């Protein structure tokens with residue numbers, strides 16, 4: 239059992255890890271990539287102490303190295319689900335299951351989308367990003383699920399409790415894992431309907447559906463958080479003055495809570511969240 243798991247090794251997550259470590263807490267940090275600066279090939283120059291501008295990716299890699307040098311456990315993996323058993327959290331990654339008393343979501347801003355005709359029009363009108371949140375509305379209906387990896391398999395298991403009529407759409411990708419429902423391997427070209435989604439067009443035909451769940455890649459923390467009933471406003475996780483969500487023990491910091499989307503603010507959030515997590519664990 240861990241005292242704290244931090245999801246995200248960007249400025250917010252690493253800053254929280256450093257401050258927790260200095261207070262004697264041993265956090266586990268899990269990240270999957272370099273976050274907001276992953277695809278950024280330019281330099282950052284507006285952060286304190288940079289005598290020379292630094293490539294954004296190098297700044298993030300330095301942060302991870304700094305945490306590791308302090309003896310903090312940092313692993314690369316993607317979190318695909320977050321559950322609660324009593325007041326213990328279960329963090330499920332593509333490789334492992336971890337138990338922890340507290341979780342800090344420092345997962346940055348992600349807006350998962352599909353650049354396909356009709357996607358934005360039917361999002362929320364037949365297209366859902368969260369089986370746990372919306373699966374209930376599709377009981378005994380015909381649904382599709384788009385994805386090809388562990389996250390899709392996880393969401394599929396949940397959907398099976400709601401309906402038997404499920405089709406997996408790999409959208410042209412290789413399916414990793416085995417499924418016992420029909421699979422459409424063609425690329426999806428278009429989401430179609432009237433007021434609500436009624437069907438999709440693929441490269442080889444038309445498939446009628448009542449709903450479509452998107453489980454591509456890995457979920458954003460807004461998606462994990464909504465599974466647990468966390469309050470979300472305008473795609474930001476809502477936290478109190480102590481960086482805690484409405485779920486006791488679940489904290490969030492950095493871009494994921496909104497405000498100024500800047501490194502300095504993410505580092506500040508991480509520091510404050512670390513204090514809050516320390517106090518929470520020591521009050522129990």
Ligand SMILES: Cc1cc2nc3c(=O)[nH]c(=O)nc-3n(C[C@H](O)[C@H](O)[C@H](O)COP(=O)(O)OP(=O)(O)OC[C@H]3O[C@@H](n4cnc5c(N)ncnc54)[C@H](O)[C@@H]3O)c2cc1C
Pocket residue numbers: 245246247248249250251268269270271272273274275278281282283284285294315316317318344345346347456457458459491492493494498499500501502504
């Ligand atoms: C192109 C660009 C340029 C920018 N330039 C500047 C600049 O010059 N100066 C500045 O101050 N700010 C800049 N920013 C903003 C800055 O990068 C962000 O504000 C900052 O990185 C936010 O830190 P964070 O820790 O909240 O999130 P991020 O840095 O986005 O880190 C998120 C972390 O969460 C992890 N994660 C997400 N989902 C999962 C999951 N399911 N499982 C495991 N891990 C997960 C990611 O792998 C990553 O480690 C820029 C942003 C962009 C996009």
